[in-house]
Amino acid sequence: MSAMFPLLFSPFELKGLEIKNRVFSTGHDTDLCRSGLPTDELIAYQVARAKGGAGLIVIQVVAVHPSALYTSEALQGWHSQIVPEFKRLVDAIKVHGTRVFVQLFHPGRELASRMNGVVKTAWGVSSVPSERFRVVPKTMSTMQIEEVIQAYVDTGMNLVEAGVDGLEIVGSHGYLPAQFLSPVVNTRNDRFGGSYDNRLRFVQEISAKLRAQVPSNIIVGARFSGIEFDEAGMNDDAMFDVCRDLAPSLDYLNVIGGTSASNSGSIHIAPPMTIENAYMSAFSGKLKQALPDTAVFVAGRINQPHEAEAVLKAGGADMCGMTRAMICDPQMPSKARANKPDDIRACIACNQACIGHAQLGLPISCIQHPESGRELTFGTLPEINRAQNILVVGGGPGGMKAAAVAARMGHNVVLAEQSSQLGGQVKLAQLLPNRAEFGGLITNLSRELTQSGAKVQLNLTVTRGFIEEGQFDHVIVATGSTIELPVFENDGEMTVLSHEQVLTGSKTGTNVVVFDWRSDWVGIGLVEHLVAQGCRVRMAVNGICAGAAIQSYVRDAAIARLNVAEVEVTPFARLYGVDEDTVYCMHTASQQPIVFEGVDTLVIASAMMPSRILQDELDAADIAYSEIGDAASPRTAEETIFEGLQAAISLTGSQPS
Ligand SMILES: Cc1cc2nc3c(=O)[nH]c(=O)nc-3n(C[C@H](O)[C@H](O)[C@H](O)COP(=O)(O)O)c2cc1C
Ligand code: SF4
Numbered sequence: 001m002s003a004m005f006p007l008l009f010s011p012f013e014l015k016g017l018e019i020k021n022r023v024f025s026t027g028h029d030t031d032l033c034r035s036g037l038p039t040d041e042l043i044a045y046q047v048a049r050a051k052g053g054a055g056l057i058v059i060q061v062v063a064v065h066p067s068a069l070y071t072s073e074a075l076q077g078w079h080s081q082i083v084p085e086f087k088r089l090v091d092a093i094k095v096h097g098t099r100v101f102v103q104l105f106h107p108g109r110e111l112a113s114r115m116n117g118v119v120k121t122a123w124g125v126s127s128v129p130s131e132r133f134r135v136v137p138k139t140m141s142t143m144q145i146e147e148v149i150q151a152y153v154d155t156g157m158n159l160v161e162a163g164v165d166g167l168e169i170v171g172s173h174g175y176l177p178a179q180f181l182s183p184v185v186n187t188r189n190d191r192f193g194g195s196y197d198n199r200l201r202f203v204q205e206i207s208a209k210l211r212a213q214v215p216s217n218i219i220v221g222a223r224f225s226g227i228e229f230d231e232a233g234m235n236d237d238a239m240f241d242v243c244r245d246l247a248p249s250l251d252y253l254n255v256i257g258g259t260s261a262s263n264s265g266s267i268h269i270a271p272p273m274t275i276e277n278a279y280m281s282a283f284s285g286k287l288k289q290a291l292p293d294t295a296v297f298v299a300g301r302i303n304q305p306h307e308a309e310a311v312l313k314a315g316g317a318d319m320c321g322m323t324r325a326m327i328c329d330p331q332m333p334s335k336a337r338a339n340k341p342d343d344i345r346a347c348i349a350c351n352q353a354c355i356g357h358a359q360l361g362l363p364i365s366c367i368q369h370p371e372s373g374r375e376l377t378f379g380t381l382p383e384i385n386r387a388q389n390i391l392v393v394g395g396g397p398g399g400m401k402a403a404a405v406a407a408r409m410g411h412n413v414v415l416a417e418q419s420s421q422l423g424g425q426v427k428l429a430q431l432l433p434n435r436a437e438f439g440g441l442i443t444n445l446s447r448e449l450t451q452s453g454a455k456v457q458l459n460l461t462v463t464r465g466f467i468e469e470g471q472f473d474h475v476i477v478a479t480g481s482t483i484e485l486p487v488f489e490n491d492g493e494m495t496v497l498s499h500e501q502v503l504t505g506s507k508t509g510t511n512v513v514v515f516d517w518r519s520d521w522v523g524i525g526l527v528e529h530l531v532a533q534g535c536r537v538r539m540a541v542n543g544i545c546a547g548a549a550i551q552s553y554v555r556d557a558a559i560a561r562l563n564v565a566e567v568e569v570t571p572f573a574r575l576y577g578v579d580e581d582t583v584y585c586m587h588t589a590s591q592q593p594i595v596f597e598g599v600d601t602l603v604i605a606s607a608m609m610p611s612r613i614l615q616d617e618l619d620a621a622d623i624a625y626s627e628i629g630d631a632a633s634p635r636t637a638e639e640t641i642f643e644g645l646q647a648a649i650s651l652t653g654s655q656p657s
Contacts, residue, residue, distance in 0.1 A: 004339045005305045007312040012055070012319060014295050015219055015251050017165055019099050019319070022312060023333045024056035025049050026254070026299045026321040027103035027168065027223070030364040031357065032373060033060075036076030037085040041363065043092050044375035049326050050096035053333030056319065057098055058168055058254075059089070061105035062159065065151035067123040068106040068176075071113045071361065077104070077155025086162035094163070101166035101219065102159050104152050104206075108176030109137035109185075110260040113361070123148070125179040125202075126187040130261045142190050145202065148176070152206045153213060156220075166219030166251070169206055173225055173269055174233070174259030177203050181242055182234055185261075200245060207249040221252035221295075226283035228259040229268050236283055243287055252295035255284040255317070263556045270324070271300055272554045273349035273437040274561075277307045281316035288315055297321060303328075303347045305336035327354045328366045343447065345369060348440040352638050356551040367638040368444055370645050378645060381409050382652050388473035390651060391416065392454075393462045393614055396424020398629035398640030399478030400445040405648035406476075407452035414470070415449070416460045422446060424480050425630075426637065431503045432525025433532065434561070441637060464617045474624050476647050477615055478640070481608035481630035486517060489577030489584075495601040496578065499526050502603050509600030512537045513583045515575045516605040519543030520550050520636075523605035524558045530603070531565045538596055540573035540585050570594055578602055608634035626650070 002009040012019045032042035046057055062075040062082075069076070076082065090100050109124040112133050122130075123144065124137025140148070156167045171177035179185045180202035186193045192201055203222060210220050224243055227236040234242070243253050257280050258268025271279070284298035299321025302308050308320035325332050328347035335343045345368055353365040357373075364373040371378040388411050392403040395417030403415040421427060423442040430439030449456060460466075467475060483498045490496065497506050499522050512535045516523025523539065524547050530537045539546060539562070546562055546569050547555035562569060573585040573594055583602050585594040610631050618625045626647045629640025 002337045002339055004341065005309045005336050008305055008309050008320070009337050016217060017099065017219060019055045020097055021053070021055035021333065021337070022319050023054050023308065024058060024297065024319050024321055025054050025326050026256070026323045027058040027060050027170070028323050028354075028364070029060050029358045030373065031073060031361060032363050033073050033075050036074070036079045037081055038075065038089045041373070041376055043089050044379060045364070045373055046089065047092050047096070048330040048375050048379065050093045050098035052326065052330035053337060054098050054326060055333070057093055057100055059100060059102040059164070061103040061170055062155055064104050064106055064155040065148050067148070068151075069115060069120070070107045070111055072115055073361075077151070077158055082158050083162045086159060090163040099165045100163070101168050101221070102164045103168045103170050103223070104155055105170045106148060106152075106176040107260075108179045109135050110173075110175055111135055112260075125176070125185060125193070128185045128187060132260065132262055132266060139188075142192070145192055149202070149205050149209065153209045156210045157213060160214050160218055166221060167210060167214070168254060169203060169220075169222040171203055172223040172254075172256050172258075174228065174261040174265065177206075177222070178225065178234070178259070184232055200242065203246055204249050219251045221254060222246065222250050223254040223256060225257050225259060225268070226255045226280055227257050228265050229257055230259055230262040230265040233259050233262065233265055240283070240286065244290060247291050247294045252297055253287060254297040254299070254321070255280050255287065256299050256321075264560065267553045267557050268300070270351050270355040270553055271349065272351055272557050274434045274557050275301055275349070277301045277303065278311050278316070281311045281314070285314060285316035288317060295319070299323060301349060303349065304344065305332070305341055324349065324354055327364065327372050328369050330372070343451070345444045345448070346440050348437045350438060351551040351554050352636065355553065359552060367636070367641060368441060370638075370642040378649065381405070382649060384410050384652050387411050388651060389471060390414070390474050390476065391462070391467060391470060391472040392476040392478060394424065394478035394480055394631065395419075395422040395456070395458070396478055396480050396629065396640065397426055397441055397445055397637050398644040399424070399476065400449055401641045401644030402476045402478060402628060402648045403454040403456075404445065404448040404452040405645055406651055407454035409648065409651065411651060413452075413454040415454050415456045416462045417456070417458050418461050420458050422449075422456070422458070428500060428503055429521065432521060433528040434558070435521060435525055462614065464621050467618070467623060468621070472623075474626070474651060475618060476644075477618070477625050477627040477631050478629055478644065479611040479614055479631045481610050481634040483606055484609040485604055485606050486575055488575045491579045493580040494578045494583075494599065497601065497603050499523075499603065499605045502526055502529065508535060508603060510535050511599050512601045512603055513596045513599050514539045514603045514605065515573065515583070515585070516541045516546070517575070517607055518605050519546070519548040521547070521554075521558075524562065526603055526605055527562060527567055528565070531567065537567055539567055539569045540575070540583070540594065540596070541569060541571050542573060542588065544571050545569070575604070610634060
């Protein structure tokens, strides 16, 4: 029982299965599987969440049939070793009192990747193309549908043998079961298509067959998108009817939003920070009200325990999915239960290292908690031989992480920051429109720092004298980077400003070109900032589209806003020069000119250059140091925090001082 979150930490009984609290981790791809089986890395990853107090973990999708293999590393439900290897995973989680369900998966036409180098034939309900991945599936025969239904059952049986408490049919996000439900995608005229009742049959037959074969105590539920957020997709009214009519065949309904089939819909697979907290709870609450005897789960931007408590209090659901919340802080449930919500490292829905990694085929992690997905390497802090005096120079995210970890290891750490505030470039990044939540990174790291015991000195410019006087054993240089405007011809007439100048208040004219070398959040934010001030803004981007360098759901949500604001975006641009009222770019592929006339201000979202002053001094004085993040090579918060962790971990005290 928790005084602050009494509902969240009350047990939930589902068909006789007691779940110790209402927090669950929804199924999410981790890329921690190999050759179709779970790895030790996946076990360590999930055990960290179980230890951290999750009531229920829904393990990521298991492909039920060879035609369901959406990546070469997906878990394979028919693998000869699936039972013993999955049992290791399930047993390891259950030791901590956490219940385990698993997702049964077939993507149908939503085949995103290649297998053995080639694009596979997608098995679809009909040959209706999928827009986002440009897939034209083959229409499954009735026999193939029956084969796939049997494959769901066989996979379910294997996983039950491995010890799971429940099975979840993935009917969300436009995957195969959702394709059967949709009158647009399902154009069949056999018993699996045509009428509304026929469209429900695929899910009903899977659940009926599973229920007939698995022991009666095993939970059989399904995940559905309450709304697909696409004009061509299922809306909330249609999905309400579907959920209501499928409820009798299922033990629970797990609600989320979106579809993989379109850009607007896929944003909701991992909703970015622009999307309201707990936004799908209105739909799940409506279901709960209409179906009081059906267990309803919900997820989507429930990133803090008070959000979850509010959902439960309002009758929005029985269980709250808090997935990225626990990717970011596996200890989130225990901290909330102990009434210490301020200690939680809150997920900021940046999508950079969780779904961002998954889309690159890389193991899951978190920009704020690089230990995630790397539990076997970084899960336990190394022992130190002796406490060293460590100076960390620079109070950006990398310096903060390095100082906090080194101090937790037992070193005497001083963090010196030149300015009056910690946070480095995050201070600027949080000023961008729609990016305020990114500032949570400073709040979270400040808390880690305070708890670590590292000593913070603000307004301190570190000199060689300061280092020599302090008798530091090691210096971690986290001094970041400074803006470097690109070289271009400038006749000196036009106002030219950097992104930093604009974000800190410098005034522009009303006809602005934003040249975005970075193709990340900064250029997009600048444009939105200037549009909000009433400027006419044109955007020239060094990339194939605005935000080409960022995670696709964050990018697509931003591109949607730019489109609504009628911003003209020109891709493939290199800045060439400016004169009185014209900006000249060059097309980076054709080398042809791109000309913007009638411009009074050029704003540049430019590259950064490492601050090297301190390194040169340290080299000259032969003082041991490591450099991290932008001070070595300007990149993102993810790299600097990761390198902060690495730099601290390497300070075991065994190396010569
Ligand atoms: C890395 C990652 C992988 C995901 N993979 C899946 C998946 O395989 N199946 C699924 O149903 N949802 C998947 N999702 C969506 C999550 O289950 C969840 O709905 C989403 O993260 C929103 O919940 P949250 O705001 O609590 O993170 C994934 C999300 C992330 C971040
Ligand atoms: S990378 Fe960003 S979105 Fe993903 S878990 Fe971490 S903070 Fe949340």
